[in-house]
Amino acid sequence: MTYRITVAMQKGGVGKSTTTINLAGALNDRGHDVLVVDADPQGGATLKMGLREEYRTGDHALFDVLSDMGTLSYDDLNELIVSTGEFDMVPSHLKNFNLEKYLYSEAGGHEALRKAVDRLDADYDIILIDSPPNLGPLSDGSLIASENVLFPSHPNTIARDSLEILFDEIETIEDKFDQYDIKTMGAVLNEVPSQGNVAREVEDWFSENFGEDYVFKIPDRDVVEHAIEYRTTIYQYDPEEAGYPWDADAKEDIMASYDQIADYVEGFL
C-alpha cells in the first residue's frame, strides 16, 4: 500500500508547505512516485509550485469531491491530479474555504479525505498531505487519511505548547475513531539560525518527545525562498540560471537536510 504522511501544525508559517514540497522533491529525486495533496484552503503548497490558475479558476476542487454539496464523488479525486513537473499534486482551490463547514456538519466528514484517497487509481509510492494552520475537520481528516504525521516547528521555546495541543487533538481523534492509530513520525525544526543555535530547553524537549534521531533540522537560508521564487523544490532549483550563483553551497546544505528526512521516510517504502 502507498505510504501516507501528513505534515501538520496548527500554527501558521512554521514550514508545513515548504517541508511538504521539498520532501516530495527529495523523494521524486530518488525515483519514487509521489503525490502531494494540498488540503489547506490557503493553497501554500499549490502556489509555491506555481499552480496559481488551478487554485483560482480550476474546474474542480477538493470541495466538489469531499462535500455533499459538490458535483463529484470520492471516486473522482483522480480528476483533480495535475503534474508539477516534479511530482503529482491534488492542488488546493479557493472553493475549499467553504469545505470546513460542510465537513463539520456532514456525517463522515472527517473520513471523507481518507475514503477519496483510498480510491485513487494511480499507484503512488508515497502521498504527502499538507494541512491547514488550524485545528478542524480538514486537519483531522488529513491525519485520519494518512495515520502518520510529521510536525514542523520553529525551534523556539513556545513550540512545545503548540505541539502539546496537537498531541491532545490526535488523542481525541483516536478516542473518537478507535480504528485509527496515528503514528508520530518525528519533528522538523525549521529555519534553524545559521549559527545552529537552538535553545537547550527546546533541544531537550524535542529529543525527549520524538527521540534524538527523529528531530530533523532545516537551516534558515535564503535559497529556500529563491527556489520557491522559481516554483521548484530545492532539488530542481538552478542557482546559476536563477541569477543567484552564490546559492550553490546553501542549496547543497538544504538538500542534505531534506535528504535526512527522505532517508528515514524511504525506510517505510
Ligand SMILES: Nc1ncnc2c1ncn2[C@@H]1O[C@H](COP(=O)(O)OP(=O)(O)OP(=O)(O)O)[C@@H](O)[C@H]1O
Ligand atoms: N528553511 C527555511 N529558510 C528560509 N525560509 C524558509 C525556510 N522554510 C520556510 N521558509 C519560509 O517561511 C515561510 C513560511 O513557510 P511555509 O509557507 O512553508 O509555512 P506553513 O507552515 O506552510 O505556513 P501556513 O501555516 O501559512 O500554511 C515561507 O515564506 C517560506 O519560504
Ligand SMILES: [Mg+2]
Ligand atoms: Mg502552508
